[in-house]
Amino acid sequence: MTPPSATIVALATAPAAGAVGILRLSGPAALEVGRALAPGVPQVPTPRHAYLATFVDAAGGVLDEGLFLYFRAPQSFTGEDVVELQAHGSPRLLRLLLARTLEDARVRPALPGEFTRRAFLNGRIDLTRAEAVADLVAADSEAAVRAAAAGLSGALAERIRALEEPLRALHADLEGVLNFPDEAEGADEDAGPRVAALRSEADALRAEVGRGRLVRQGARVALYGPVNAGKSTLFNRLVGEERALVDAEPGTTRDALEARVEWDGLGVTLYDTAGLREAPGRVEALGIARTRDLLAAVDLAVLVLPPEASVEEAASWMREVGATPVLVVTGKCDAVPATLAGAGGGGTGRAAATASASPVFGTVPATGGPAGPGAPLPPPRPRVSGLTGEGVDALRTSVLTRLWGGGTPSAVALVSERHADALRRTAEALGRAEEASRVSTLEVLSGEVGLALEALGEVSGTSVSEALLDTLFQRFCIGK
Ligand SMILES: Nc1nc2c(c(=O)[nH]1)N(C=O)[C@@H](CNc1ccc(C(=O)N[C@@H](CCC(=O)O)C(=O)O)cc1)CN2
Numbered sequence: 001m002t003p004p005s006a007t008i009v010a011l012a013t014a015p016a017a018g019a020v021g022i023l024r025l026s027g028p029a030a031l032e033v034g035r036a037l038a039p040g041v042p043q044v045p046t047p048r049h050a051y052l053a054t055f056v057d058a059a060g061g062v063l064d065e066g067l068f069l070y071f072r073a074p075q076s077f078t079g080e081d082v083v084e085l086q087a088h089g090s091p092r093l094l095r096l097l098l099a100r101t102l103e104d105a106r107v108r109p110a111l112p113g114e115f116t117r118r119a120f121l122n123g124r125i126d127l128t129r130a131e132a133v134a135d136l137v138a139a140d141s142e143a144a145v146r147a148a149a150a151g152l153s154g155a156l157a158e159r160i161r162a163l164e165e166p167l168r169a170l171h172a173d174l175e176g177v178l179n180f181p182d183e184a185e186g187a188d189e190d191a192g193p194r195v196a197a198l199r200s201e202a203d204a205l206r207a208e209v210g211r212g213r214l215v216r217q218g219a220r221v222a223l224y225g226p227v228n229a230g231k232s233t234l235f236n237r238l239v240g241e242e243r244a245l246v247d248a249e250p251g252t253t254r255d256a257l258e259a260r261v262e263w264d265g266l267g268v269t270l271y272d273t274a275g276l277r278e279a280p281g282r283v284e285a286l287g288i289a290r291t292r293d294l295l296a297a298v299d300l301a302v303l304v305l306p307p308e309a310s311v312e313e314a315a316s317w318m319r320e321v322g323a324t325p326v327l328v329v330t331g332k333c334d335a336v337p338a339t340l341a342g343a344g345g346g347g348t349g350r351a352a353a354t355a356s357a358s359p360v361f362g363t364v365p366a367t368g369g370p371a372g373p374g375a376p377l378p379p380p381r382p383r384v385s386g387l388t389g390e391g392v393d394a395l396r397t398s399v400l401t402r403l404w405g406g407g408t409p410s411a412v413a414l415v416s417e418r419h420a421d422a423l424r425r426t427a428e429a430l431g432r433a434e435e436a437s438r439v440s441t442l443e444v445l446s447g448e449v450g451l452a453l454e455a456l457g458e459v460s461g462t463s464v465s466e467a468l469l470d471t472l473f474q475r476f477c478i479g480k
């Protein structure tokens with residue numbers, strides 16, 4: 001017998017003045033304790049009915065008029081009896097109501113995430129959906145909201161289940177053959193291909209962690225390039241405000257500036273950086289060092305070049321960023337006639353034969369032209385002008401395509417680092433199982449499949465430790 005769980009209480013709304021503030025109780029004493037504060041409510045209230053009630057202090061003095069809601073176990077968010085007092089949103093009033101519930105020895109304050117943890121422990125939601133609750137609360141872009149909402153309705157849970165069930169069936173088959181070799185004969189025959197298929201599915205799911213991170217945290221995109229190329233002007237144009245200082249003096253931007261924008265629902269943190277050049281002044285050099293650190297950390301670097309920059313210069317600037325992907329654009333395109341400035345904006349472009357030896361105005365044609373065989377041409381460089389706004393929408397689209405590829409950000413499965421780690425261990429165990437199916441015994445094969453199942457259970461929550469749950473729910477807020 002497990003002891004009856006404590007009844008927990010917390011404010012379900014932010015501790016700030018607002019139209020409505022909610023005090024939520026969950027556990028066996030919820031109804032009794034809730035009714036002590038709202039004595040007008042019937043002894044056996046109709047579940048899910050909103051009662052207009054008077055909330056009172058211990059002496060019967062009126063504290064507020066509000067709504068009383070009762071959810072009868074197990075038909076509640078937590079699976080336990082739940083009572084909500086929906087009061088006026090006065091933080092002081094809500095503290096009075098909270099203190100009153102805590103006078104009952106059966107009630108204690110809820111830990112962070114404890115309501116959701118109970119929902120999980122009582123089998124109302126699996127672990128991926130519990131985590132989606134936290135993702136939704138933390139979401140700060142439309143894509144993050146939509147992806148978390150999909151997770152809440154079980155999108156990731158479904159994909160995990162589609163992996164976990166066949167894996168469990170395979171494990172059962174293998175154990176069957178091991179334990180009852182006569183009855184289960186042949187059940188292990190296609191174990192190799194079954195393992196391989198499951199492994200590639202685990203790998204596919206794991207590969208979504210990058211997209212999950214982009215949606216959850218937003219993408220980081222930095223503008224960089226030589227001094228005076230027009231980065232700050234373009235930054236201001238992209239952000240839609242005069243955020244960065246602009247001046248004809250090269251070396252104007254010293255500290256990196258950042259601004260948060262939302263493009264097609266995806267959160268993007270945009271950085272303007274100090275222009276790079278040889279022999280800068282002392283303070284400027286500090287700015288340049290920061291630019292380099294930042295460039296190594298972002299998801300995409302947009303290299304803004306002056307119209308006269310050559311292919312060689314572009315290539316050398318591209319080497320500045322290490323492994324970060326680079327999108328190259330030609331800035332200040334309004335200052336150069338389009339015919340001269342190449343094909344990027346749909347212009348005609350110049351013959352490529354001369355392009356590699358002399359400055360390239362904008363781009364070289366991607367196809368055709370008299371370039372020698374085997375000389376790969378760089379793709380056309382999009383042309384933009386921060387001053388006039390020309391090419392800026394197209395740049396936004398290119399940035400999103402480079403970050404995202406196809407598909408919609410809101411449809412992504414929010415695979416977290418934690419999920420990816422468990423999926424990696426799943427795939428590794430399956431890799432060893434595949435090997436074992438060829439060269440080893442059935443015991444070893446089945447053992448590895450069992451390990452894969454266990455690692456996967458950390459995602460769905462079918463095999464999790466208390467310690468893991470502690471870490472997971474700590475990131476929730478109190479009252480969630
Ligand atoms: N006032 C209020 N609003 C809220 C919550 C809450 O607890 N209180 N929620 C809390 O986070 C979310 C709603 N989540 C909920 C999820 C399940 C159930 C529930 O009663 N489930 C039952 C019955 C299902 C049904 O009738 O279809 C169940 O699962 O058995 C209630 C709220 C968001 N809005």
Ligand SMILES: Nc1nc2c(ncn2[C@@H]2O[C@H](COP(=O)(O)OP(=O)(O)OP(=O)(O)O)[C@@H](O)[C@H]2O)c(=O)[nH]1
Nearest residue numbers: 227228229230231232233248251252253275386387
């Ligand atoms: N014609 C034209 N001039 C521009 C454009 N963008 C910037 N400029 C001018 O070029 C000069 C430098 O612009 P900034 O935006 O400060 O350039 P930056 O790359 O941020 O320069 P640093 O911060 O010094 O590296 C200013 O005089 C701008 O007015 C553009 O699109 N077209």
Ligand SMILES: [Mg+2]
Nearest residue numbers: 231232252253
């Ligand atoms: Mg600048």
